[in-house]
Amino acid sequence: MKCDFCGKKLETTFLNKIVGTYMKNKKSKRKVVCPKCQKDHTREKLLKKL
Numbered sequence: 001m002k003c004d005f006c007g008k009k010l011e012t013t014f015l016n017k018i019v020g021t022y023m024k025n026k027k028s029k030r031k032v033v034c035p036k037c038q039k040d041h042t043r044e045k046l047l048k049k050l
């Protein structure tokens with residue numbers, strides 16, 4: 001799985017959960033964002049690009 005914002009590959013935990021956050025974009029599609037993008041960008045900015 002890749003970050004939908006920067007395209008970087010996301011790590012998964014031993015429980016096979018992704019290290020990142022799910023966000024819903026305007027079209028109600030589920031997108032994943034890595035922790036770095038979350039830290040570097042505001043939610044509004046992320047949503048604009050997703």
Ligand SMILES: [Zn+2]
Pocket residue numbers: 003004005006007008033034035036037
């Ligand atoms: Zn990212």
